[in-house]
Amino acid sequence: MNRATKPFAKRHLWVAAMMAVVPAWAVAQTELKGSPEELRNFLHPTENIVTLTAEAEEVAYSDQAIVSLVVKTEDDELAVAIEKNSQLRSQIHTALLDAAIENKHINNSKFSSSPQYGWFGKQPDSYEVVNRVAITLSQEEQLKTVASLVDKFPEVSLASTEFSHTKKDDSLAKVKEQALSKIMMQKMLYEDSLNVTLVPVNFRDQRVHYAATRGAIALEEAVVSSVMSKAATREADGYAGSAPAATSFDETKYTANIAVDFKVQPKQ
Known part of the structure; x- marks a missing residue:
């Protein structure tokens, strides 16, 4: 090989070496690592889900x-x-x-x-x-x-x-309806403000219940104390018999806490 061809040969070897290195570097940059679940979520992203919740209450008196x-x-x-x-x-x-x-x-x-x-x-x-x-x-x-x-x-x-309260079922249905109405108002607000569409996919209403109000509990405690006092007086006077039962709650609070899952989609 003469002196004129030596520089050309060196440049040719350098270019060939760089071409061999670049693909390896590119492959190394795009390598994915992680658990099977993480890779699955990366390759097939899950749908965007948001949850809206609301609570409603109503107090009813015994009828x-x-x-x-x-x-x-x-x-x-x-x-x-x-x-x-x-x-x-x-x-x-x-x-x-x-x-x-x-x-x-x-x-x-x-x-x-x-x-x-x-x-x-x-x-x-x-x-x-x-x-x-x-x-x-x-x-x-x-x-x-x-x-x-x-x-x-x-x-x-x-x-x-x-x-x-004979209309217990009606009151429970009413607080459910009120809670759902609040959720739908939230849905409309987010759709208009964020330019998206929310599609319901699931809901949970396990927290629908009723219980005595604090005022009714206080009344119950007062009645219990009075009954126990009178029962003790009768027993001291020689009365043989069971003590009267206490008055039950006369005021009930119905509560519904509902959650609805929505799929977020771009507005068409």
Whole structure:
């Protein structure tokens, strides 16, 4: 090889070497590393999902009450005590019907009797018969009638009052509707502001429930304290019987917390 061709040969070798290096460098720059799940997400991106949530509440008052009365009669003879109890319950039943309380809303429980012994006697001095009458009320005037019966007959006492809300399902559906309405308002706002379209793909409404309000709980605690105090007084006076049940909650708060998943798409 002469001197004239040596520089050309060197340049040719240098260019060939650079061409061999460049592809390797380019391949090294585009190499992907990661777990199979990460590579899958890179090659096939998942859809953009956003979640909108909203909560709604509504307070409802009880529209029905179940009042339990205890009718207690006593006599030296058991048969007479039973008859007195039956006659008194018949009078109560008539008064309730006159107050526009339907017969199906008046329920008598099975009576119980217990012998009453003296201090040293082995034979009972008298017999006590106890019967419970449960009355379902829907109007305040009906409750006044029941109260007047308790005041009129010393043998009749108020055992318990349980309140209930008969439109529970309607209230639960209402708070659901309100929460969903709030979510749809959010959806419209984001679509208009961000120029996108939100398509619902999933929703969750597990947190739909109802519970007593704080005011109702406070009332319950006050009634429980009063009942326990009266029960203790009767027991101290020699009253043998179970303590009346406490009044149940009369105010209920319904709550719905709903979440909806939306797929984000460009607005067409």
